[in-house]
Each structure stands twice: as C-alpha cells, then as structure tokens.
Amino acid sequence: MSNIATDNPTNFLTEQEIAEIESEISHLPNRPSAAIDALKIVQSYRGWISDGSLNAIAELIDMSAGELDGVATFYNLIYRQPVGEKVILYCDSVSCWLMDGDVVCEKIKQKLNIDYGETTADNKYTLLPVTCLGDCDHAPAMMVGDELHHDLTIDNIEEHLS
Amino acid sequence: MSDKPLTKNIIGFDGHTDLARYESLGGYAAVRKTIGRTDPDAVLELLKDANLRGRGGAGFPTGMKWSFVPKKEGNGHRYLVANADEMEPGTFKDRLLMEKDPHQLIEGMILSAYTISADVGYIFIRGEYHVAIARLQEAINAASASGLLGEHILDSEFSFRLHVHVSAGRYICGEETALLNSLEGKRAIPRAKPPFPQVSGLWGRPTIVNNVETLCNVTHIVANGADWFKSLGLGVDGGTKLFGASGRVARPGCWELPMGTPIREILEEHAGGMAEGYQLKGFLPGGASTDFLTPDHLDVPMEYDTVMQAGSRMGTGTMIILDDHSCAVGMIANLEKFFARESCGFCTPCREGLPWVQEVLDRIEAGNGELDDIKVLERQSQFIGAIGNTHCAHAPGAMEPLASGLKYFRDEFITHIEGKACPYQREV
Ligand SMILES: Cc1cc2nc3c(=O)[nH]c(=O)nc-3n(C[C@H](O)[C@H](O)[C@H](O)COP(=O)(O)O)c2cc1C
Ligand code: SF4
Ligand code: FES
Numbered sequence: 001m002s003n004i005a006t007d008n009p010t011n012f013l014t015e016q017e018i019a020e021i022e023s024e025i026s027h028l029p030n031r032p033s034a035a036i037d038a039l040k041i042v043q044s045y046r047g048w049i050s051d052g053s054l055n056a057i058a059e060l061i062d063m064s065a066g067e068l069d070g071v072a073t074f075y076n077l078i079y080r081q082p083v084g085e086k087v088i089l090y091c092d093s094v095s096c097w098l099m100d101g102d103v104v105c106e107k108i109k110q111k112l113n114i115d116y117g118e119t120t121a122d123n124k125y126t127l128l129p130v131t132c133l134g135d136c137d138h139a140p141a142m143m144v145g146d147e148l149h150h151d152l153t154i155d156n157i158e159e160h161l162s
Numbered sequence: 163m164s165d166k167p168l169t170k171n172i173i174g175f176d177g178h179t180d181l182a183r184y185e186s187l188g189g190y191a192a193v194r195k196t197i198g199r200t201d202p203d204a205v206l207e208l209l210k211d212a213n214l215r216g217r218g219g220a221g222f223p224t225g226m227k228w229s230f231v232p233k234k235e236g237n238g239h240r241y242l243v244a245n246a247d248e249m250e251p252g253t254f255k256d257r258l259l260m261e262k263d264p265h266q267l268i269e270g271m272i273l274s275a276y277t278i279s280a281d282v283g284y285i286f287i288r289g290e291y292h293v294a295i296a297r298l299q300e301a302i303n304a305a306s307a308s309g310l311l312g313e314h315i316l317d318s319e320f321s322f323r324l325h326v327h328v329s330a331g332r333y334i335c336g337e338e339t340a341l342l343n344s345l346e347g348k349r350a351i352p353r354a355k356p357p358f359p360q361v362s363g364l365w366g367r368p369t370i371v372n373n374v375e376t377l378c379n380v381t382h383i384v385a386n387g388a389d390w391f392k393s394l395g396l397g398v399d400g401g402t403k404l405f406g407a408s409g410r411v412a413r414p415g416c417w418e419l420p421m422g423t424p425i426r427e428i429l430e431e432h433a434g435g436m437a438e439g440y441q442l443k444g445f446l447p448g449g450a451s452t453d454f455l456t457p458d459h460l461d462v463p464m465e466y467d468t469v470m471q472a473g474s475r476m477g478t479g480t481m482i483i484l485d486d487h488s489c490a491v492g493m494i495a496n497l498e499k500f501f502a503r504e505s506c507g508f509c510t511p512c513r514e515g516l517p518w519v520q521e522v523l524d525r526i527e528a529g530n531g532e533l534d535d536i537k538v539l540e541r542q543s544q545f546i547g548a549i550g551n552t553h554c555a556h557a558p559g560a561m562e563p564l565a566s567g568l569k570y571f572r573d574e575f576i577t578h579i580e581g582k583a584c585p586y587q588r589e590v
Contacts, residue, residue, distance in 0.1 A: 027282075027325060028347075029239075029365050035347035036330050040289075061347075074349040074506075075330035077289045089290065093251035094450055095408040097496045098488055131333050131500060132251040132450075133290055136408035136480070137415045146292045 012056035017042055021060060032063045035071045039078050048079040076130070084119040088161075089130035089143040096132075101140030107154045111161065125161070163390060167382035168375070168402060169418040172262040178297055181304040184265040190310060192385040193272050198318025205277040205384060212388035213400055214380070218245055218336075218373030219448065219477045221466040224380075230360040231368045234279040241369040242280040243345070244271060244377055246287035246294070247329060247336035251450035251500055252482035255404040255416055256374035260287070260294035264301035268324065270377035272310065273384050275322045278370055283324040286341050289331060298326050333504035337554055338371040340506065351508045352554035375404060397422030399465045407433040409483030410440040416480065422468075426460040428481070441486040444570055448477020450497050451559030453566035454484070473566065489586040490571035491578055494564055495523040501560035512557035515546045519564065526575060529583040536575055540568060 013021075024037040038057045043049055049057075049072055058065040072078045079087075090105055112120050112127065119126040125144075135141040138150035142160075149160045164170040171179045171187055184190070196205065210225030234240065244267060248256045260267060271283050287295055302324055305311045313321045332350055334340045339353035342364050363369025379401055383391045392400035399421045405428050406416035412434030419428065425447070429435065436442055444454045447464070453474035455462070462472045469476040484493055502516035519542050522535050545551060547561030568575065577585055 027323070033345075033347040033365075036344065037327075037347075040328065040330060071347065071349055075332055077329075077331035092496075093500055094446075094493060094496050095252045095482055098409045098482070098484070098493065130290065130331075131249050131504065132253065134248050134254040134257040134288075136252050136254045136482075137406065139408060139414075143290055148290075148293075 012052055013042065013060065014045070017045060018060065021057070025061070031061045032067075034061050035063060035068055036075065036078075039068075039072055039075075043078060048082050054080075076128070082119075083126040084123045086124065086145040087126045087128060087143075089128055089133070090116075091131070091133045091135075091139070091141045092129040093132035093136075095136035096140040099139040101152070104140050104152045104154055104157055107157055108161070111157070163386050165394060165420075166402060166418045167386075167394075168259065168266070168378055168404065169263075171266065172258065175262075178261060179263045179265065181265060181301065181308065184263070188385070189265055190269055192381050193269055193310060194316065196273060196384055197276055197316050197320055202277045202279060205273065208388055209277070209380065209383060212383045212391040214376065214383060214391070215399060215466060216373055217375035217379070217403070217478070219250070219451075219475070221476065224372065224376055227360065227372075228274075228278050228370060230358060231278045231370060232361060239282050239365070239367050240278065240280040241364045241367060242271060242275045242278065242283040243338075243341065243364070243369060243371045244283070244285040244374055245336060245338060245341060245371050246285050246291070246374050247333075247341065248291075248374075249288055249333040249336055250478055251497070252408055252446065253449045253478040253480045254406060254408070255478065255480055257291055257294055258404070258416055259374055259378055260291070261297055264294070264297045265305065266378050266381060267298070267374055268301055268305055268311070270380040271324060272315065272322055273380050274370070274372065274377055276320055278368075280368075280370065281321055281323065283322060284327045284345060284364075285324070286327050286329060286335070286345060288329050288335075295326060295328055302326065332506075333500075334506045334554075334556060337556065340554070341371060342369065349506070351506050352556075354553070395421035395465070397463050397465045398467060403464065403479050405432075405464060406480035407483055408480070409445075410437045410485040410487070411435065411483055412437050419464075422463040422465040424461055424463050425455075425481070428464065429460070429483075433483075436483075436485065439487075442483065443486045443488070443490065444484045446477075446482040446484075446563060447474050448479050448481070450482070450500065451562055452477040453562045454570050455566075456570055475562070487586065489527070489584055490567055490574045491523065491527050492584065492586065494567045494571075495520065495527050497563050498523055498560065501556070505556065506554075509553040509557075511546050512552050512560075515542055516557065516560055518542065519546075519560075526578050527584055529578060529581070531575075531579040533576070533579055535579070536568065536572070539564060543568065 020041045021038045024034045058068040133141045140152045141150040214224045215221040335344045335350045340350040344350040359369045402418050403421045408414045417432045444456045498520045502520045505512045507513045543561040543565040546557045
C-alpha cells in the first residue's frame with residue numbers, strides 16, 4: 001500500500017476534501033475530534049479508506065495513524081477495504097427476521113452470487129448486514145446506497161436490485 | 163391544544179413540515195414567548211412539575227436530570243445533545259419525528275438549551291437516516307436565517323448553535339457516554355460514571371443527552387403547561403407516547419397515544435390484531451433489550467411502572483410481536499447475534515459471554531443442543547444480566563429477552579433439543 005502522503009496530506013487529499021474537513025474542525029475544540037467526520041468526508045469521495053487516505057487524514061488532524069485506524073475499524077460504516085459502486089445494507093435484525101427477512105436475503109445472495117462481506121464480480125454491489133433500519137413496520141428492509149427499500153419479498157426483490 | 167401534540171403536524175399530511183407551515187400551525191410560539199422573557203429556572207420547574215420521563219428507554223425524569231447541571235460559571239461551553247441514534251431493533255419512532263416535522267425537534271432543543279444554558283447543540287444521528295439528515299439540515303438553515311438559532315436568538319442574550327453529527331454506525335453509540343466519545347472522534351466505548359455527563363460530559367464540559375422524542379415533548383409542555391401535559395396520560399405518567407407494533411400484525415405501524423394505553427388496545431385497535439392465520443405467542447414491549455411478555459399481559463397499561471411490574475420494561479414503546487408460526491429459540495438467537503456483534507468489546511463478560519450465548523443458541527436451533535445447554539444459558543443470563551458485572555447496560559439489556567424467553571418458552575427449547583431439530587420449518 002502506498003505511504004506517499006505521510007508527511008504531507010496535501011499531496012494525497014484534494015483541496016475540496018481538506019476544505020470540508022477544516023470546516024468540521026472549525027466548530028470543534030481540537031483537531032482529532034474531527035476523526036469520524038474526516039473519515040466520512042474522504043470516504044464519500046473515494047468509496048473507502050485506503051492506507052494512504054488514513055495516513056493523510058491522520059496527519060491533517062494531528063492524530064497518529066494507528067489511533068485513527070482504531071477509530072476507523074470500530075465503525076461499521078467506515079470501509080477499510082474497497083466496496084462496490086453501491087453498498088447494500090441488509091437489515092438482519094429481529095422484526096425483519098420475523099417477516100422472513102433471512103429468506104429474502106438468501107435470495108439476494110443467490111441472485112448476486114455473493115455472501116455477506118463480498119462484492120459482485122461486476123463491482124456493482126457489496127452486501128453487508130446492518131442493525132435495524134428503523135423501518136420495522138415495512139419489514140424486511142434494506143438500504144441500497146442511500147436509498148431505503150422495504151416490504152421486500154422473494155418475488156419483488158428483482159425490482160429492487162435492477 | 164391537540165391531544166396528539168407530537169404528530170399533529172404529521173397525521174394526514176403527506177409532505178414534511180417546513181418552517182412556514184410549522185409557524186403557521188403555531189410553531190416557534192413557545193420559543194418566542196420564552197427566550198429572553200422567562201427565567202430558565204422557571205422552565206426547569208415547569209418540566210419537573212410535568213414529570214416528563216425520558217423516551218430513550220429508561221424513563222429517567224427529564225427535569226431531575228437537567229437539575230444536575232451545575233450553575234453556569236464563566237464562558238466555557240455547555241452542550242445539549244439529541245440522541246437520534248435509534249438502532250434498538252424493532253424501534254421506528256424518532257425517524258418519523260425527524261423526517262416529517264424536523265422543526266419540532268429544533269424548537270424543543272432551543273428551549274432545552276435555554277433552560278440549561280447550553281450554547282452548543284448536536285443532533286447525533288445514525289448515518290443510514292439520509293432523509294432525516296437532509297431535512298434537519300434544511301430546517302436548521304431556515305431557523306438560523308430567521309434568527310431562531312445562532313447568535314443572540316430573537317435579539318436576546320441567548321445564543322445557541324446547532325450542528326448535525328452524522329454517525330458512522332454501531333449500536334453502542336446510542337449509550338449516552340459512548341455517544342459522547344464518538345462525538346469527540348473516538349471509539350464509542352462507554353465511560354465510567356461518575357462523573358456524570360451533566361457535570362463532565364462532552365470535552366469535559368456540562369452536557370445533557372436526551373432522546374429525540376423527549377426533546378420534542380419539551381416544546382409542547384412549555385407551550386401548554388404542566389397540567390395539560392399530565393392530563394394527557396391515562397395513568398400515573400403524563401403525556402403521550404409513540405407506540406408501535408411490528409411483526410405479524412394486520413397493520414404494523416407507529417401511533418401517538420396516551421401514556422398508559424393498554425397493550426390490548428394498541429395491538430387490537432391500532433395494529434388491527436394479528437395478521438390472518440397468525441396467533442400471538444409473545445412480544446417484546448419496547449425493543450430488543452426488553453423482557454418478553456405473553457398474551458396474559460395484554461391488559462397491562464403501557465407506562466413505565468406498570469410494564470415494570472409485569473416483569474419487563476416499556477423501553478422505546480415499539481413492540482415486537484412473536485407469532486405462533488415463528489420459533490422463539492430462533493428469535494432469541496437472532497437477538498443475541500445482534501447483541502454479540504454490537505458489543506463494544508471493552509469488558510469481558512459482554513465481549514466473551516455474548517458470543518458464547520449466541521453459539522449455544524445457534525447449536526440448539528440447529529438441533530445439536532443438549533439439555534445442559536439450558537443451564538449454561540440460565541447461568542449466563544444471571545451472570546451477564548446482573549447490573550454491575552459489566553461496564554454498561556448493553557450486556558444486561560441483552561439478557562432480558564433471553565432470561566424471559568427461557569422462562570416463557572422453555573418447552574420450545576426442550577422440543578429442539580429432544581427432537582434434534584427446529585420444529586418450525588419455513589419454506590426457503
Ligand atoms: C446499549 C444502549 C443503546 C442505547 N441506544 C439509544 C438510542 O439509540 N437512542 C436513545 O435515545 N437512547 C439510547 N440509549 C439510552 C441512552 O443511554 C440514554 O439513556 C438516553 O439517550 C437518555 O435520553 P432520555 O433521558 O431522553 O430517555 C441506549 C442505551 C444503551 C445502554
Ligand atoms: S457491557 Fe458490552 S457494550 Fe457495554 S462496555 Fe462492556 S463490552 Fe462494551
Ligand atoms: S428490524 Fe429491520 S428495519 Fe427494524
């Protein structure tokens with residue numbers, strides 16, 4: 001993995017990314033407090049957090065790369081590996097389970113030919129389990145990218161993934 | 163004065179309420195009559211008198227919580243945080259409030275911040291709530307442009323800046339001290355208490371964390387008074403509550419009803435009873451970390467003390483229904499998988515104990531269990547479930563559906579073990 005930017009974040013991060021991170025820092029009492037915001041900002045442009053991104057962000061917010069990695073790996077919506085164009089966050093919590101969400105998920109896995117944690121061969125989708133999406137009255141539910149999809153059945157799942 | 167204050171702008175309206183609509187329906191009147199005009203201590207007394215109890219799950223009296231914030235000295239920041247993490251499985255109430263009527267939360271936060279002299283606020287919201295995030299941001303911008311947020315609100319001495327913090331995931335962020343660590347950019351590990359956040363919270367400063375629904379209630383109490391609020395409840399506790407039901411009921415949903423509404427009324431009238439072909443076997447009254455109740459408990463009123471007396475907790479008030487075609491062991495295994503995955507890993511009974519419990523449950527569900535496994539589960543539920551054996555309430559919460567499930571659905575555990583299979587075969 002590249003380590004090119006360890007001593008100069010501006011070589012690695014774009015001006016836009018740095019401006020957005022600085023804007024978060026401006027209302028915080030110290031720079032490391034922006035760790036999660038910074039990871040999210042960079043991930044929003046690049047899809048995931050590479051070692052290069054991690055080192056550059058750590059430098060920019062005055063944190064050690066190791067500590068920042070500890071933060072990054074704690075949170076399930078920060079991706080330390082490349083993901084597909086869209087991440088499917090599939091709710092595997094209890095209300096969805098009671099509405100056969102696990103059965104529908106098997107169908108998705110078959111259709112996309114991937115298991116949880118994997119990306120399709122065409123790089124279109126990565127499938128991950130997620131905790132209750134707060135849409136239990138329309139269970140089963142999932143996010144595809146930023147969009148909520150619900151009332152899923154084995155019969156309508158094709159429409160939701162086309 | 164509506165008897166459904168929290169959803170009066172939501173019911174029967176398809177869109178979401180913007181600033182103009184909110185104000186035309188009486189919104190920000192409470193802020194206009196209070197900020198710079200009423201003594202903050204008088205607002206605190208009003209809240210105490212109303213006996214508003216926290217809607218985040220524990221039911222702690224809000225006025226009492228606020229009264230632990232020390233008197234303002236010097237110019238250091240004081241913080242108010244809205245807990246909009248809503249990741250408790252089976253809970254879907256705060257999303258509705260934020261998506262449909264974002265100004266209601268903002269007005270509640272302005273009034274709450276005024277009461278505790280907070281100058282900075284955060285709405286800590288889970289990252290998956292994209293629609294709510296966008297609408298809250300839009301509402302904050304509109305309120306700021308109208309002088310309702312920011313420096314010298316309505317030309318008074320009071321200033322309050324409000325930010326949306328979009329979380330990066332993990333259920334434990336909902337625990338209020340883990341939430342504070344996360345807001346500080348750290349791993350979301352709960353903090354030791356004391357010191358309590360009211361005294362030393364965000365960046366070591368006095369901080370109040372309240373649930374979204376709690377803060378929304380503040381607006382209406384300030385607008386309409388404590389007596390009005392108390393009169394809304396049917397039992398001891400005042401106000402209304404967002405109740406919900408999910409699972410195999412005829413009409414799953416979320417409804418604002420008087421505090422103290424009987425469970426039977428919620429399930430039969432509002433949820434329309436069970437879906438055709440299904441019978442009620444049991445339910446979790448308020449999210450994943452509450453104890454099972456059974457059809458024998460249908461006449462229990464939904465309020466904090468009565469549900470507690472029935473052996474559970476009202477929790478978030480959104481019920482999860484277990485039907486007669488679904489396996490109790492499978493449901494509990496699903497719950498414990500969630501709790502094991504979401505452990506923050508800080509303390510051993512939770513980090514090691516929950517995966518152990520999950521493994522035993524999976525084994526029983528797969529038909530490979532032994533009768534002694536039930537003893538293991540019972541012992542674990544007592545050990546992990548004892549408050550004080552773990553660093554936070556996550557692990558004890560995880561044991562509530564397990565301990566009560568072993569009590570009410572013991573026969574199902576035994577059938578799995580003796581029959582060496584799950585008796586509920588589903589079509590895959
Ligand atoms: C593991 C765990 C998760 C929690 N998640 C939430 C949550 O998502 N939302 C919430 O409002 N409270 C949650 N709580 C409760 C908070 O710690 C806190 O009590 C609450 O936000 C206080 O608000 P209230 O007094 O207005 O109820 C959680 C508690 C625990 C132990
Ligand atoms: S009980 Fe679980 S979630 Fe809470 S501090 Fe311990 S390990 Fe973390
Ligand atoms: S359990 Fe799946 S959305 Fe709530």
